[in-house]
Every structure is written in C-alpha cells, then in structure tokens.
Amino acid sequence: MIKQDALINGRLVLKVGPFNVRIKSAIPSVAEGIIPLYQDYPVLPSDSFADYFVRIFQPPGLRRFWRKQVLFAFDQFQPFKPLPFAQAFPFFEWGLNWCISGYSHKFLIIHAAVVEKYGRALVLPGEPGSGKSTLCAALVNSGWRLLSDELTLIDRHTGMIVPVPRPVSLKNQSIDLIKQHFPDAQFSETVHDTTKGSVALMKPLTLSIKAMAEEASPAVIIFPKFKKNAVFSLNKFAKAEAFMRLADLSFNYPVLGPLGFDALNGFVEKCTIYNFTYDGNLQQAMKYFDELVAGAGEK
C-alpha cells in the first residue's frame, strides 16, 4: 500500500522491474497518479537501497503562485527545464524513463514497446506516431503480459528481455480509442497541451506487475506503421536493415560501443522481423501478432 506521507517525505521506495526507485513529491497530482497506478508494485522498506532517487517539486520564487511550474530532479541534478504544473505526473514518468535509459548500461536499451505471450517476447519499436503504444495497450488488455511500453531492456549477458513494466502512455485519439475498446482499463487524468499533445497513463494489469521478475526470450520484432485508410500489410524485414533501425532507436547503443554491437546482433539473430502497416484495426492486428508469436517456437 502506497502511503502519501511516505511519498511526501521521500521514504517511498518502489520496486520497478530490476530497479528500486525512491520517489519524493508533495504535489497532489503526482500522488493522484502514483497511488492508484502503482498500487500493485512492491513497496520496499524506506531504508532499502534505491538505484534512482527522483523528485517532482515546484521551483522557488514567483512561479509558485503565478503560472505555476514543476521541476524534475534526479539526485540533485535537474536535467530538464520546468514544465507547466498540470504536467507533474507525466513529467515523473518521462523523467524516470530518462534515468533508466541513461544509467543502466547492463542492458542494451531500445525505444520499443515489448509484450509477452507463450513465454516469447514481441517487440514493437517505433518513432512517435507509429502507433506502438496504442498496439501495446490493446495487447496488454487482451491477454498479453506487459514488459514495457517504452524501454525494451536486453540483458547483455543473457540476451533475455528484462521487464520494466510501467503505466502505458497514450496520446491524443488513442486515449479514447483504448477507453472505448477496453472499458475496464484504468486511466490517470488526461493532461492536455504537453509537447506530445494530450497524454493519459493506463494502469498495467496486476498480472504483469506480479510477474515482473520473469524474463522473456526475444522472438518477434514488428515495426508498426499506422496510416489512415492504409492497406493492411505484413512483410518480412531484412535483418541487416532492421539492425540499423534498432541501433538508431537505441538509447545507449553509442555508449555501449562494441558491447552494444554484440548484444544487438544476438538480439536480431534470435528474432523474426516484420514491417507492418495498418489502418487502426486493432482486432485484426492482434490476431496476426498472436499467430506470429505462437508460430515462432516451431521454426
């Protein structure tokens, strides 16, 4: 059970996948986001070791009252400019992503959603607007396990995908789309006018959180592309080309250097890879994904 006063005093330590995260914030909207959306996560004793210490707080001075703002801090560093006060909770999510992607080089980290079924991982890399989060949200509400909607962590030593499940970030039209399809899904307040448009965070299913210590072996990579009125298409994608796309989408490939090359090479070798264009028909997409991942074991 997450207690608000622990959050206010920086005594809240949550287990989020392989990381312990210490969170401190006295801002009500952060508590209103964290308490329901993270309610299934293990709460560790407040004197546990934390990998990351993050704070969301108001800057001092006039801006406390007039056109209110929030700041994000990692330790005592403030890597970002302040954002409008209303964006405090999404700011926490973005900031924590930044900490993980910048300081966890045990993993090769790719900007991709990743879900699991039949013990096999399906990876959905993609630039913003590709529809990866929408697909991810649909999949995890339809029997797939969420490993992450943003950060695919590939353990460099084992080649396995390590889950770091977090609330799924949905934008603009996809918020209503997912709410319509899955009326049981639980959402944070929608925050408008962010740099990404309107943003709402969807609570991951309890199952995904309970199983967050279970790693998954990489099996299928699908590069989704959402296009209105597009003809549905699914084509095999050459591995060498996919390698380059994934290196581009990786947060720490340049930092890892030769280690990154080896890890990415191993990852690509293990997977079958597809290019996928769709018009927003989630049911049809999910049916194909299921077949691909189910069949991935028999090759």
Next chain:
Amino acid sequence: MRNKLTGRSVPLLVEYLVCKENKALLTEQEWELFLLQARAAGLIARLSIFARKKRYFSVPLYISNHFDAADVYFATQKRIVQWEIKLLAEAFSHLQLPLILLKGAAYAASGTGASDGRVFNDIDILVSQNCLEKVKSTLVWYGWVPEKLDAYDQQYYNRWMHELPPMHHIKRQTTLDIHHNILPRTSKLFSDSEKLIADIVRIPGTDFWTLKPEDMVLHSACHLFLGGEFENGLRDLSDMDLLLRQFSEERLDFFQKLVERGLELGFQQPLFYSLRYTKILLECPIPDNIFHELEQNKVNKLWMMDFLFLRALKPDHPSCNDRWTGFARWILYIRSHWLKMPLYLLIPHLLRKSWIRLMGKESL
C-alpha cells in the same frame, strides 16, 4: 560536523577514495548515500576501479550494477579520446609541432594512475603563444571551428585569458580547449609558459607529449586552488593524490624536485594547498619536511583557508554540506576572480556581465 545518518565526521565517499583497504559498508542506506555522493562528485568509475581492480573494498551486487554502467561509459569515453588525439596528432605532425596534452587527456594518453576512471568532457592542449595563429588556422582544415563570440568576449579572451575560446569539431561535436598558458595573463601568479614547454616529455612510443611530472602536478594544483569552481574539486584532488603517489614511487626525490619547481615558477601557494589537502583528506604519504620548506614562504591565515577548502572540496551533495558550505564556495569563487584579475579590470568586467544578465540578453 558529524553527519546525522552516518555518524561520520568526513563524508563517506572521501573515506573510500583513500588508496588503502577499507571495510565494506553495512546498511543499504549507507550504500545509497555512497552512490549519491559518488555520482555528485563524478567518481563512480574511479571507485569501481578502486573496489574491483585494486580490491580496496568490496561492494554488494546492487552497487556492482552501477559500477558496470560507469565502466562502460568510461571505456567509451576512453575510446573517443584516443581517436580524437590520434587525429590531432596528425594535424600537429603536419604543423611540425609537439602535441602537448593537459589534464584528463594527458592522464589518459600516458596511462598514469590518475587516468583510472577519470571522466572528462573536453580535450585540453598547450600551444606556445607564438604558434597560436598557425595552429588555429590549421585546425580549421581538420574540422575544428572556434565558438562564436561577440566582439567583447573575443577581445577579453585575446587580451587577458590563458586559453582560446573553445573549439568544436563540426562532425564529431567534441570540444577542444587550446591553452597558451596555465594561468590568465592578468593573474597575480602569472608565469611564463615557455618554461613549461621547454621541459615537456614525450609519452614513449607515441606522438603525444605531456608536461613533465612536476609540472603536471603544479598545473593541476593551480587549476584547483586558484580556480573558483569546486563541483569537481574532490575528483581533481583525487587525481592529484594519484599523481603524487605514482611519481614519488617512481622517483625518490620527487617531492624535493616538485617543491623546487614550484618555487621556481612561483606556484608555492597552490602547491602548498594541494599537498596539505591530499594529505589531510586522502592520506597521501607526503613527508613532513616538504611542508616545512613550503611554509617558509608563509601561507597566511591557514585556519581560514582550511575552513573554506575543507568544505568546498567535499562532494557537491547535500549530505556533505553544513551551514557554511555555500558561503565557503561563494568566497572561493570571489577569491578566484580576485586572483585572476586586478580590480580595475575585474569590476568593469563583472558589471558588464551582470548588466547583460539583468537585461536578459546573450550579447549586446
């Protein structure tokens, strides 16, 4: 000044920067504090080497993970630096000038102990004053472009400073600082850089040159104890500690030579401080008679300098601060300006800078 959480009188991190075997910490909370302080001080990669290569202390798995990440980052930086200085060496061989590396790049190229886990951003080199124009115009052909400055800043650099405005590589975005001296021309301790250049040493088997060991220490000492920025103060002090340990092991009369050179160049004051604080904080094995020789050239108000430096040299983390830390850092910042420039130059310069800041303009 005991810390509430740890009951220690020195910050936890400082204890683990001493080159000797240490006990492992006990609680998870202490390890977290260790990590926070190490990150603030930019010393995770160095501590990783102390713990795992030199086996000074052992760490739990959750710290190893962060050490691994820092090792990876450090290895990448090393690779980038090796590549950059190789390309620079080509340019300098074309110029028929020695490529003299300073600070982090010098430690990395010569593989001295001070390069262990030493993370840095810019490559610093030393060029004789009368070759500056030639070097600058040649480096442009190799892709190095000077930072754009307004006329005032340009003139300020040219007339008073000891380095050129930073240069950036147009493709690789790396930063190069070209120094023609180690202190600004206006500094009270200004010294002729030709004396340093006359004694440079070649790194065996390479086209890279560095200052000779004594000068390397003196440069580091001037940079830290005459400068006004201490965010990386502890890291620089640890560099100095490692240099002193290594050089004094290699040559028995090293400290003697160091003092002689310090006196010759007029750097006895920063040298005194660096020896004093590497000994106090990092237990550097410096013989007492060395201090006597330097103390003859009296350092004034030592209690006050202790008060300031012992605070400023701690990791820049709230757990290491007391109520005077901010004040000490501020005073040392003012002191650095005071040492850098006479008042008749400093006051107009600061007035101009604050005016620009007040008006919210980047340039006039």
